[in-house]
Each structure stands twice: as C-alpha cells, then as structure tokens.
Amino acid sequence: MRRNHLLIAIGVVCAAMVLAGAISAENGSGVSRIVSHVGGTPYGGVVPDVLPPVARADGQVIPNGEGLSTLQYDDGTCESGLGLSGGIFTSVVDFDVPTQCIQAGLEIVAVTAKINSNTANSFVMFQAGASPQSARQALPLAPAFLGLGACPTAQTLQTQFLPAGAIVQGTANFFAGVYGGMYVGRDSGASAGRMWIRTNTTGSTYSPAYLASLGFGGNWVMRVTVEDQNCVPVELQSISIQ
Helix, strand or coil, X not given: CHHHXXXXXXXXXXXXXXXXHHHHHXXXXXXXXXXXXXXXXXXXXXXXXXXXXXXXXXXXEEECCCCEEEEECCCCCCCEEEEECCCCEEEEEEEECCHHHCCCCEEXXXXXXXXXXXXXXXXXXXXXXXXXXXXXXXXXXXXEEECCCCCCCCCCCEEEECCCCCEECCCCEEEXXXXXXXXXXXXXXXXXXXXXXXXXXXXXXXXXXXXXXXXXXXXXXXXXXXXXXXXXXXXCCCCCCC
C-alpha cells in the first residue's frame, strides 16, 4: 500500500513538472518567446487564468474593379514588429468571408504583408473555426518575403501571388497569413481582435486576447486578395419594347 502511494506521489510530481514546463514555454521562458521588435525584451511574466475578451472588429473589403477584392484590418501604418525569439511560426489574421460569398466559395490569389526582419517563405491558411488549430494548408512563396526593415521607419509592403489551390470552402471565416522565422509588421494603433500566432516549437496558439494581455495588441499589417467575381450579385436588367 505504501509503495502504491509512493508511486502515485511520484506520478503527480512528474505530471506537475511537465505542466510547469508547458506553462513556462507558454509564458516566454521556453524556446519560443514573444518579443516586440521595438522593445526587444522577451516576455517573462505570468498570464492571468481568465483573459479579457477582445472584440472582433469588422474588416475592410476593397474592390479593385477586376473581379478582385482586398480584405484587411490594418490601417496601412506599421508602428512596430512582433515575432518569436526562436523557432519557426505562423502569423495569421482571422478574416471574414463576405456574406454574398459564403455559398459561392472564395479563392485567395495573393497575400500582402509587411515583414520587418528574417523571411516568410510560405503562405498558410486554416479553414473556419474559433482558432487556427486544424486543416492547415501551406503554399510556397517564391520568392520568399524578405525583411525590409523595422517599423516605423520602414513601411514597405510586399505582395506575392499564390499558386492555385487556396480555396476557402463555403464558410463564414478563415485564417490566412505567413509562415517563417520572421518579425511581422504590426499596426498597434487599434486592435481588431484577429491577430494570431501559432508555433511549431511548442505547439502553442497565441490568441488576440493573450497577445493583448502582454501589451501586444493590434493588427498584423497583412492582407489577402481574393477572387470574388462569383460573389458579386447579378443585377437584373429591365427590358423595354418600343
């Protein structure tokens, strides 16, 4: 009996150590540490158990007159950069599908981003859901997005057209962005509640509420261009006979 109690106690201690390691990695002392490109100091504090909700703002749908539209949440100005101090990760935006496109489907034909440093070598998309957890699709960016300097001094965005196949499957939202070891430009002027980071090194997913709790709220300076000609409602033309 005493031996069984001892084994249980050892098991509890081991489980606690594993959990502590996971929390440590989440909170910034592991391989993947959230770092602001301006401040440059890894976050090492304790994240509260209950995070405050972050409202999801409406985005902008900007048509270009050629059957394409750009979806975005940033205001066009990059104030800083955000990334992880080690490892490869995904930075994505939670986009809404325009209402008229939910049944018709939507194809993403290009991605635009502001990369401060290092490189982003893939476009990444997750289908609908509350968070970017499953159904990950990756397409190569050739050439890769290169870091073009830190904000606010450097503001240059890059646009890369994608290989065919980035199809949003008739859903209300999707997550899209870039993958690599980069620092992504951040519009910190206002938060749309749609900025996510997902890591490969720890398997962690950092939500907009989590990032805001660290003082890293805002929006990625990141957009997608979508093929929306099938989403435009057909206008009925009146016919008159003289």
